[in-house]
Amino acid sequence: MSAETYAGLNALSEPGEFTELDRFMFESWGYLVIPNVLTAEEAQECLEAATRLHEKEGxxxxxxxxxGFETEPVLDRLIDHPAVLPKVxxxxxxxxxxxxxxxxxxxxFGGFGGxxxxxxGAYDFKQLGYPIPLLQLRASFLLTDQSLPRMGNMEMIPGSHRAQVPLPQDIRREKADLPIGQVICAPAGSVLLFHNAVWHRTYVHDGDYDRYTMHYIYSPPWVRFSDRFENDKDYLARTTPVRRYLAGEYERPDAPFGAGYPAAAFDDKKDN
Ligand SMILES: O=C(O)CCC(=O)C(=O)O
Incomplete structure (x- = not known):
């Protein structure tokens, strides 16, 4: 997909390396859109896995x-996808x-999200200081086409991760539009990478099919898991070293002296 496909301003990136321009756009807007991360076939496989997960849960x-990565290998593979991991x-x-x-x-036919x-919810990140630090970096893999508005897109408010005032209550209460909301338009297989502090919502969906998006949230190693209380032991045994590392099952080298974390498991091992 070329940049021309997108109308208007967009924080468009490319798979792989986090360029200086990526850094500038991410700092300025709080997010990047990366098209062409998954092929159409890969996106379709992931969509089928996503559908199975929801059917299983009813x-x-x-x-x-x-x-879902514990039971669906195609979703496990996205955890350290080479198009996204270098940016993280x-x-x-x-x-x-x-x-x-x-x-x-x-x-x-789903409506607007809040x-x-x-x-x-247990501890507002705003209490940590200004600007709100990056603690939950989210890579959202779009598994259905969202090339046009009203396809269950994400809507983002660019730069709002740096806003020192809250989004007005009436806009939040009424789930109202505002002039600086950007509806992210991108095809299946694209990734939206964003800072936890960017104000966002789920946009309305006019389609007669369910829209699925797979969100991977990366945090510093001392943040607690939020989709699980602990890792599944069988999953840990069968997944790759990098994913096992990202599962965050370290012994407690930080206690009591704060040293001795295991070496990172990435292939191009940097100094640790
Ligand atoms: O997938 C979506 O529609 C939005 C998810 C979202 O905004 C969230 O989980 O914080």
């Missing part, structure tokens, strides 16, 4: 199912974990 309406590493360094993986369904920033 979900209805807007719903999210966690830890460029933002975090080599010590981070997969905090959660949520498969979300926006049902056929505006929100990502974080923890």
């Amino acid at each position: 979900t209805t309406g807007w719903a999210q199912v966690g830890r 590493r460029a933002l975090y360094g080599d010590r981070f974990i997969l905090q959660s993986a949520w498969c979300t369904k926006q049902p056929a 505006w929100h920033q990502d974080g923890s």
Whole structure:
């Protein structure tokens, strides 16, 4: 897909390396759109896996199912996808974990979601200081076509991760539009990579089919998992060293002296 396919301003990136321009766009807007991460066939396989996950759980309406990577190999493969992982590493360094993986369904003819920033209901990230730090970096793999608005897209407010004032209550209450909302338009197989503090919502979906998106959330290693209480032991035994590392099952080398984390498992091992 070429940049011309997208109308208007877009924080368009490319698979792989996190370029200086990527960094500037990410700092400025809080997100990047990466087309052509999955082929049409790969996106279709993942869509089938996502559908199975929700069928197994018997979900209805807007719903999210966690830890699907444990049972669906095609979703496991996305955890360290080479189109995305270099960007995550460029933002975090080599010590981070997969905090959660949520498969979300926006049902056929689903309405608008509520505006929100990502974080923890138990402890508002705003309490940590300004600007809100990067603690949940989300890579959202679009598994259905979202090339046009009203296809269950994500809508983002560019730069809002740096806003020092909250989104007005009436806009949140009424799930209202605002002039600076950007509906992310991209085909299946694209990835939206975004900062937890960017205000966003699920856009309306006019289609007669369910929309699925696979979200992978990366965090510093001391953040607690949110889609699982603990890792499945069988999964850990059969997955790859890199994914096992990202599962965050370290012994507690930080206790009591804060040293001795295991070496990162990435192929091009950097200094650890
Ligand atoms: O998949 C979606 O529609 C949006 C998910 C979302 O905004 C969230 O989980 O924070």
